[in-house]
Amino acid sequence: MQIEQSERDGVVVLSTSGRFNMMSAPRVKTRIDETVAAGSARIVVDLSEVDFIDSSGLGALIGGLKTARQAGGDLRIAAAGEQVVTVLKLTNLDRILTPFDTVEDAIHEW
Amino acid sequence: MLDGAPSAEAVSTTPRRLFALRIVTVLSLLAGTVYLVWRWGWSVNWDYWWIAVPLVLAETYALIDGYLFGFTIWRIKRRGAAPPPSPDATVDVFVTTYNEPVDLVMTTALAALEITWPHQTYILDDGARPEMKAAAEAAGIGYVTRTDDWADRPRHAKAGNLNNALLQTSGEFLMILDADQIPKPEILDRTLGWFDDPEMALVQTPQWFSNVSASDPLGSQAPLFYGPIQQGKDGWNAAFFCGSNAVIRREALMRLGVTGYVKAVESAVRAALEASERILARAARRARKGDIDTAGAISQVREGVRTALADLDDGAAYGDVTFRFQSTVRTASRSVVDRDLAGIAADLAELGYTDEVGITADPETGIPMVQEDVLHELTTRDLSPLAALEEVAQLMRKVDVTRSDEAQPVMPMAIVSVTEDMATCMELHAAGWKSAYHHEILATGLAPEDVGTMLKQRLRWAQGTLQVLLKDNPLKKRGLTAGQRLMYFATMWSYLSGFAALAYLLAPVLYLTAGVLPVHAYGLTFLALFTPYFLLNQLVFGIVGYGVRTWRGHQYSLALFPIWIKACTTAVGNVWFGRELGFIVTPKVREGGRQPFPWRLIWPQLLVMVLLTLAVLSGVVQLMTTDNLSVIGVGVNTIWVLYDLIVLSVIIEAALYRAPEPDPIEDVTNEELVS
Numbered sequence: 001m002q003i004e005q006s007e008r009d010g011v012v013v014l015s016t017s018g019r020f021n022m023m024s025a026p027r028v029k030t031r032i033d034e035t036v037a038a039g040s041a042r043i044v045v046d047l048s049e050v051d052f053i054d055s056s057g058l059g060a061l062i063g064g065l066k067t068a069r070q071a072g073g074d075l076r077i078a079a080a081g082e083q084v085v086t087v088l089k090l091t092n093l094d095r096i097l098t099p100f101d102t103v104e105d106a107i108h109e110w
Numbered sequence: 111m112l113d114g115a116p117s118a119e120a121v122s123t124t125p126r127r128l129f130a131l132r133i134v135t136v137l138s139l140l141a142g143t144v145y146l147v148w149r150w151g152w153s154v155n156w157d158y159w160w161i162a163v164p165l166v167l168a169e170t171y172a173l174i175d176g177y178l179f180g181f182t183i184w185r186i187k188r189r190g191a192a193p194p195p196s197p198d199a200t201v202d203v204f205v206t207t208y209n210e211p212v213d214l215v216m217t218t219a220l221a222a223l224e225i226t227w228p229h230q231t232y233i234l235d236d237g238a239r240p241e242m243k244a245a246a247e248a249a250g251i252g253y254v255t256r257t258d259d260w261a262d263r264p265r266h267a268k269a270g271n272l273n274n275a276l277l278q279t280s281g282e283f284l285m286i287l288d289a290d291q292i293p294k295p296e297i298l299d300r301t302l303g304w305f306d307d308p309e310m311a312l313v314q315t316p317q318w319f320s321n322v323s324a325s326d327p328l329g330s331q332a333p334l335f336y337g338p339i340q341q342g343k344d345g346w347n348a349a350f351f352c353g354s355n356a357v358i359r360r361e362a363l364m365r366l367g368v369t370g371y372v373k374a375v376e377s378a379v380r381a382a383l384e385a386s387e388r389i390l391a392r393a394a395r396r397a398r399k400g401d402i403d404t405a406g407a408i409s410q411v412r413e414g415v416r417t418a419l420a421d422l423d424d425g426a427a428y429g430d431v432t433f434r435f436q437s438t439v440r441t442a443s444r445s446v447v448d449r450d451l452a453g454i455a456a457d458l459a460e461l462g463y464t465d466e467v468g469i470t471a472d473p474e475t476g477i478p479m480v481q482e483d484v485l486h487e488l489t490t491r492d493l494s495p496l497a498a499l500e501e502v503a504q505l506m507r508k509v510d511v512t513r514s515d516e517a518q519p520v521m522p523m524a525i526v527s528v529t530e531d532m533a534t535c536m537e538l539h540a541a542g543w544k545s546a547y548h549h550e551i552l553a554t555g556l557a558p559e560d561v562g563t564m565l566k567q568r569l570r571w572a573q574g575t576l577q578v579l580l581k582d583n584p585l586k587k588r589g590l591t592a593g594q595r596l597m598y599f600a601t602m603w604s605y606l607s608g609f610a611a612l613a614y615l616l617a618p619v620l621y622l623t624a625g626v627l628p629v630h631a632y633g634l635t636f637l638a639l640f641t642p643y644f645l646l647n648q649l650v651f652g653i654v655g656y657g658v659r660t661w662r663g664h665q666y667s668l669a670l671f672p673i674w675i676k677a678c679t680t681a682v683g684n685v686w687f688g689r690e691l692g693f694i695v696t697p698k699v700r701e702g703g704r705q706p707f708p709w710r711l712i713w714p715q716l717l718v719m720v721l722l723t724l725a726v727l728s729g730v731v732q733l734m735t736t737d738n739l740s741v742i743g744v745g746v747n748t749i750w751v752l753y754d755l756i757v758l759s760v761i762i763e764a765a766l767y768r769a770p771e772p773d774p775i776e777d778v779t780n781e782e783l784v785s
Contacts, residue, residue, distance in 0.1 A: 022280045022360055055364035058278070059520045065429070066512040066519050074433050082536055091368040096375055096511055098427035 007060030009014020185345025192303030202281035332558030346593030367522035529574025531783030540589030572677030622729030
């Protein structure tokens with residue numbers, strides 16, 4: 001999977017693409033940890049290019065949420081595709097992390 | 111392999127024997143039901159209800175146990191060989207250890223390296239021993255210890271060890287091996303194929319012990335469990351996970367971890383918000399005495415609590431609600447904090463502290479923190495707003511989605527019980543996953559070698575199983591099928607046998623010494639109804655256990671009655687009254703030196719055996735000298751006592767047992783493997 005990083009209005013956007021699964025989850029988690037450690041605790045994970053996520057991927061998002069919150073920030077997810085939404089519902093994680101429709105929505109509601 | 115030990119081959123049930131088994135089971139349960147109806151309706155001697163009722167209850171317990179066993183074996187499933195595995199399945203092999211000797215762990219880990227299916231091998235060292243790390247690295251084996259997140263948080267024993275490793279590895283499947291369970295090279299080739307079914311979460315293989323002699327006085331081998339019982343449970347899609355020698359689908363475990371995280375956050379946030387009303391009201395009362403700013407801030411926080419609860423009721427996401435709540439609290443407290451900081455700085459200056467004391471803001475809450483000694487000075491000067499804000503800060507920590515009371519927000523292996531395997535397996539089944547029991551010995555381990563270790567191990571299993579029953583009753587658990595409910599309940603029910611054993615052991619003593627008769631008469635009716643039930647029941651076990659030794663299991667279910675009772679009382683104390691259970695790691699190596707006879711461990715059984723013997727003597731003497739007792743009564747009770755004594759005698763055998771010295775040839779092999 002690919003992870004691209006950009007910054008808008010003081011928020012770091014991590015754009016992920018490809019398969020967000022047990023193989024790639026540790027890399028995403030590490031990237032979030034590094035971003036927070038570098039001083040940016042407001043993070044949006046853009047899932048628009050993710051075509052598959054599994055529970056390990058969700059685990060990385062939860063771990064990232066914890067890191068961001070502990071630094072006084074927050075982690076949000078945006079632009080989830082159909083498969084991602086299904087998995088979020090299946091695990092009930094949508095009750096904690098509701099995906100924003102677009103990255104812009106996620107940034108503006110801060 | 112020791113001389114005379116049974117060969118490590120699993121015995122299977124043929125279709126013809128299964129047919130016979132079903133017929134005999136039905137007949138046995140019918141006979142038992144008739145007998146019990148007669149016992150309740152016509153035979154209870156209410157004059158001595160205090161023993162008559164416990165005895166008939168004990169017999170009812172046994173009949174229910176019989177029904178549950180009947181359900182279990184009704185659907186015995188013979189799987190045979192697994193289909194060929196998908197060629198791209200990736201596997202992590204975990205060897206779990208806490209304090210076992212490095213050599214022993216390495217023997218297992220090196221055997222794990224030799225597993226033919228492509229895989230990564232890791233040693234999960236909960237003891238974080240440098241010498242273990244060095245040995246693992248020298249052999250090119252992965253080495254995993256707890257991350258810093260676990261410091262000062264609940265460790266959750268083996269479940270915690272596995273959960274820690276799960277987040278540091280990435281194989282599609284994981285195989286769990288206890289430190290002493292040496293796998294065969296083909297273990298994954300033989301089992302992975304069952305995961306062709308995308309709903310299959312777990313494949314369990316038998317546990318077989320290589321250091322046990324043919325007579326197995328400690329009852330270590332469990333051929334009835336790793337055989338008809340597991341196969342029967344498998345027939346109901348309820349094959350149990352037994353902690354080792356099993357392969358698990360990572361996705362299934364991780365999904366449990368994610369749903370568990372959601373549940374934990376929901377209940378913790380709700381509980382904190384609901385409890386906050388009382389805390390905040392108290393803080394408000396204190397603040398109102400002349401501190402309008404703080405009172406105002408607290409009322410803003412209370413408003414935030416109400417909004418948060420209302421939002422949650424409307425179905426808002428916990429992430430958003432907690433984030434908004436935290437922002438509200440930060441804003442509300444900022445004005446007070448700014449003012450207080452100024453005040454505190456002035457107070458500190460007055461006390462002779464300079465700026466260097468440093469008042470820092472808590473990174474999570476934004477609320478100021480001061481050094482302990484300074485804080486003490488301040489509170490003695492009655493700066494109450496600080497105290498009020500501290501309570502608010504605590505509330506903020508709880509109304510969050512970080513699950514900060516645990517080391518990891520995601521805990522895939524269940525942490526509700528000391529037997530994490532059963533609890534996790536039940537969660538998997540409740541979530542709709544399947545499990546399989548693969549009836550082929552693919553790893554051999556080391557059983558306890560002395561009675562003390564064996565007793566500790568049995569106690570832990572029983573405690574863990576009863577913890578699960580009390581915390582998460584399978585009969586009521588959502589998501590389980592009726593058959594699965596019964597299969598879990600059957601195992602839990604079997605651990606209640608200690609109380610029944612007490613009645614079985616005491617009733618003949620009371621009759622033979624004091625003439626206390628729990629039934630109206632031990633006459634022909636009793637014999638006519640009891641004998642067929644008893645014989646048919648024996649026949650069931652004769653068929654189901656054909657070719658394996660099931661007698662040890664029977665003996666131990668009665669002979670360990672003090673352990674079973676202790677397990678019940680401690681589990682109840684733990685779950686209902688919050689008392690410590692104490693986690694016991696079963697040692698894998700025997701303690702050195704000569705061991706004395708363990709009177710302290712088995713005195714209740716010895717005492718009962720003495721009582722039973724004296725009771726028979728008393729009965730015979732009374733029969734010859736008085737008319738208190740009947741011939742048939744003394745006869746029945748004497749046979750009963752003899753049965754009890756034969757069963758209990760296993761504990762003496764166990765206490766006298768000394769493990770044979772390890773085979774010198776095997777020692778050499780171990781040396782070679784390690785070096």
